Amino acid sequence: MRTLPLLTLLALSACATRAHADPDDGRRWLAGDHHVHSEWSVDWDRSTTPPTPIRGGDSPYTRTRNAQQALAHGLSWMVHTDHGGPGHSAVTRDHAWPALLQARQDVPSLIQFNGMEFDVPAAEHASLIIAPGPDERDELIAIERGYSRNEPLLADARNDGKLMLDALAHMRTLPSPPLVFVNHPSRTATGVGQWGEVELAELRTWHDAAPQVLAGMEGAPGHQAAPAHRGLYRNAAAPTFGGFDQMTAQIGGVWDTMLAEGRRFWITATSDSHVNQRDGGRDFDPGQYSKTYVWARHEAGDIFEGMRAGRMFAVTGDLVDALDLTVRAAGGTDRSAGIGDTLAVPAGAKLRVDLRVRQPIQPNFNNQRPALHHIEVIVGAGGDAGPQMQVKRFGPERWKSEGRWLTMSWELPAPERAGFVRVRGTSTAETVPQADVPGEDPWQDLWFYSNPVFVEVTR
Known part of the structure; x- marks a missing residue:
């Protein structure tokens, strides 16, 4: 019988121990950016x-420089997401991929994912994030070559919505499916609730096609340093609200509608970094202003699956750096669920939200220490006329301070149907986020949004 070396036995023992340990062992909130x-x-x-x-046509920075800036601004992970174009898959193969390998070598402590800003057929853009592994170069090239809207030399040759469904069908069959997050979803909107190249019906269709791939959207788009149009949302009738896209910022809006339908559909915050404001641009560096925190171990695979599972919250201006949202049935039960998870409770039960x-x-990267003005716990449930929403607001008089931590609780009846719980908070006195206007200082308008905990009612 072949005898295994001692180191191999120890490694196998460690793997077995981890397999039976608490899945949260070693996890912590890791900040990142998926749009650079x-x-x-x-x-x-x-x-x-x-x-x-x-x-260098759309950004002057090397991938190594971006990784260095991400690390300097407190990020643990980042996705490289360059634009496509006619025949750009060859640029990906011959230049962008080697540059990623160099950046990984130059900045080894930052976990760096392969990806691109995918030109969505018959729509606009999305962050395409490739699962780490031996095929990550070839998988990205194949998706870009086969499905990216701007890859053909002939303009509008792929302006066909069915091709996006074909792309998602291809992605979901890969051994390790990638992730897709819709970028700046309301940037082409013509008004509040008047959609442009991305609309609710489209999000539903894409999510139905590949719910484990089409994972969510940017809640807070990048380009937050743009002085005239925050987020580059250029239509004054359809701006961002507190730096967040209207689909996310409006309680009972598109995002809440998706959640009330039971869709595991998550939000993020990104830089969309092209040219930093210090160099005459309209962007912040990765992590300088916006961060997406993932509850994960410092491992590429666990971060990636954390994004897929929605264990995330989005924040601007370093308003908060950790968040613990727990929902349980009131009355002392040990069963509970956190962000991205689902809690099953019997009909008529009461919920306790902690x-x-x-x-x-x-201090943040504007050399300020922003204080939370208030926090909202937002509860939604499905209804015949759309999502049914409840909001409870907490200010300093209603929360407890425990060192750097602020704690609060709420007990309420469980929804009659399936529902969800999410939270948001701000440094401002705004009871609802106001429309952003030209010239405002984004550092004085800071928000965080959590992803939801889902509640299922058993009968």
Whole structure:
């Protein structure tokens, strides 16, 4: 019989121990950004056939520089997401991929994912994030070459909504399916509730096609430093609200509708970094202003699956850096659920919502220590006329301070149908986020939003 080396036995023992341990062992809140551009978001010289890529056309920064800035601004993970274009899959293969390998070598402590800003057929953009593994280069190239709207040399050749469904069908069959988050979903809206290239029906259709792939959307889009149009939401009739997209910011709106339908559909916050404001641009560096926190171990696979499972919250200006949202049936039961999870309770039960948030000890990157003005616990449930919403607001007079932590609780009847609980908070006195206007200082308008805990009612 072959004898295994001692180190191998120890490794196998450790794996077995982990398999039976608490799945949260070693997990903590890890900040990241899934929407960052580099010099391989190229421009194009269209006087040639095929068009010639112009390096640095949409961003001057190397992938290594972006990784260094991400680390300097407190991030543990980042996704490289360059734009596509006519024949860009060759740029991905020959330039962007080697640049990613170099960045991983230069900044090894930052977990870096392969991805791109996918040109969605018959829509706009999405962050495409490839699962870490031996096929991550070839999988991205195949998706870009086969389905990206701007890959063909002939304009509008792929302006077909069915192709997005084909792309999702392809992605969901991969051994390790990628993740897709819709970018700046309301940037092309023409008014509040008047949608442009992304609308509720489309989100439903995409999510139905591949719910484990089409994981969510940017709750807070990037370009927050843009002085004239925060988030580059250029239509004054359809701005961001407190830096967040209207689909997320409106209680009872598109996001809550998706959640009330039982859809595991998550939100994030990103930089969409192209050119930093210090260099004359309209962007913040990765992590400088916006962060998406994932509850995960410092491992690429666990971070990736944490994003898929919705163990995330989104925040601007480092308003908070940790969040513990727990829902249980009132009355002393040990059964509980946290962000991204589901709690089953009997009909007629009462819910107890416990929330703890932590404020950072260090000043943010505007050299300020923002204070929370109030926090809202938001409860939604499905209804015949749309989501039924309840909101309870907590201020300093209603929460308890325990060092850096603020704690609060709420007991309420469980929804008659399935529902969800999520929270948000702000540094402002606004009871609802106000429409953003040209020239406002984003550092004075800070918010955080959690992803939900789902509640199922058993009968």
